Amino acid sequence: MFSPKKIRNIAIIAHIDHGKTTLLDNLFKQSNIFRDNQQIPERVMDSYDQEKERGITIFSKPTSIFYHDYKINIIDTPGHADFSGEVERVLGMVNCVLLLVDAQEGPMPQTRFVLMKSLRMGLKPIVVLNKIDRPHANPDRALNLTFDLFAELGATDEQLDFTYCYASGFNGYAMKNLDDPRENFGPLFDLIVEKVPEPQGAPETPFLMQVATCAYDDYVGRKACGRVLEGTIRKGQTVIRCDNEGGKETRGQIVRVEGYHGISTVELEEAGVGDIVMLSGIPDVTIGDTLCDPAQTRRMPKITMDEPTVFVDTTINSSPLVGASGKYVTISRLRERLEKEGRANITLKIENSETDQDKITVSGRGELHLAVLFEAMRREGYEFSISNPQVITKEIDGTKYEPIQKVHVEVPEEYSGRVIEDLSKRKGELQLLHTNQYGVTSLEFLIPMRGLMGYRNDFLTATRGLGIMTALFDSYQPWKGAITAHNRGVLIANCAGKANGYACFNIQDRGGLFVKPGDHVYEGMVVGENSRDNDLVVNITKEKQLTNVRASGTDENVILAPPRTFTLEQAIDYIGDDELIEVTPAIIRLRKTFLKETDRKRKK
Secondary structure: OOOHHHEEEEEEEEOOOOOHHHHHHHHHHHOOOOOOOOOOOOOOOOOOHHHHHHOOOOOOEEEEEEEOOEEEEEEEOOOOHHHHHHHHHHHHHOOEEEEEEEOOOOOOHHHHHHHHHHHHOOOOOEEEEEOOOOOOOOHHHHHHHHHHHHHHOOOOHHHHOOEEEEEEOOOOEEEOOOOOOOOOOHHHHHHHHHHOOOOOOOOOOOOEEEOOEEEEEOOOEEEEEEEEEEOEEEOOOEEEEEOOOOOOEEEEEOOEEEEEEEOEEEEOOEEEOOOEEEEEOOOOOOOOOEEEOOOOOOOOOOOOOOOOOEEEEEEOOOOOOOOOOOOEOOHHHHHHHHHHHHHHOOOOEEEEOOOOOOEEEEEEOOHHHHHHHHHHHHHOOEOEEEEOOEEOOEEEOOEEEEEEEEEEEEEEHHHHHHHHHHHHHOOOEEEEEEEOOOOEEEEEEEEEHHHHOOOHHHHHHHOOOOOEEEEEEEEEEEOOOOOOOOOOOEEEEOOOEEOOHHHHHHHHHHEEEOOOOOOEEOOOEEEEEEOOOOOEEEOOOOOOOOOOOOOOOOOOOOOOOOOOOOOHHHHHHHOOOOEEEEEOOOOEEEEEOOOOHHHHHHHO
């Protein structure tokens, strides 16, 4: 067990793609945490399958490395705004943060958010100006902008006097001054040891810990992760769990104590003040609960986080193809899985409908936040339907308020006019416009969250895939009125069967298709996008009538464009108010809420 004086606890925070995980990869290599012959994948901390596929960090994950006789516990955090709750709940586990800032881009929208949270908790960040090896890096400008951001966010005099260094996470070096030798991460390790405060607390006092994250193991059940604030903890020790929601106190016995060693967990005999550990043996423990010694029961302040801003309704899959590939199709299974997720992830809100027993409302920070959950459920064998997303509004003094987002856009100058026009139509208010010497225009908008829904695909099309757009929750403001977005109609199948090449060939002139020959379709299923703004019912199963004439050249060559496929996130972004997403382990389909055309007309 390490002395608290030899422990340093830090979190790495930054905007998305500013190099957190890459920096951590090279910190691992230089701390000799791995064997010489061990195969180490890139972005080693992104172990979750969706993190590898999407190329982003989704969950905060602790690790530990060793430098001389110091143990440095590091928490890798997400940079995407939808997962900012993962950042909020782990900041209480650390005594300092490494704020990574891209030396070319400078502070970005998510930089503002994570820095604001850190400053409010009284942490004094160490600023790392990363990617100084990039061709157009301007570390002096990035440093000045970072100082301005500190001042703008109300940093104290002590926080404004922050320590900084320069680094290249990709090439594996850091330096205190730009003219220093570019050798390794030694200067950064030295800064961490010197500037990060040691954990406070006394080993001889009764045990105390607040749960920051939870995990599950098939053998020992739920595992609670947090930093030991007071005392020591060992296997077999009895603790009291203080529930922060209901105020209940339950007694339990610790069956396993685990710490972190690189990317692995190791079983410990004992852990003390400053250690970040996982404790097993408390069956109903959840995030925010306090674990303490029976001799001195204490309840830590509740972990508070920003509220969700968007929701979807989930229901059972009611399509004719239900059960074709899924194992779990009942509402009871769906409710059980979602409620389990709600207990483990307090950034999500799970609510049962009072009027409809077959509907469960799931609220989160954004479409990606929800899509990650539903994608995980799909891979576990669940089948269900999702409605289109709606923003969560508030009523204040009789006035309706809606969530407003701050949107940062970077596009080549020739596309900026189109983007400004599109976002202005969606009630966006231009706050900033700047074009640099490389012809890249930076735009900042304040826009209702519902104005961005369904726009991301249009944005990529309008900028030929060269634009970058990031959005962050800003505030609640009075309702901005109706928004005229891009209207598009869809093509709807009029009967069940299999799509065939002849029908697809004749229909594709009316718009893009979402299915290919041989795909199963049913009445009311959305099979394509109409080139006009109205919905159109089509027969995509119609076969060519055969004749007795079989002359050469009678049949045409059927040439079909590839069908458009959707990820779950893209589908959530695409569907309209009267449509649903049918989610199954094998395929994602779009459909109308009412499958029969007569029902749709009656509803309209």
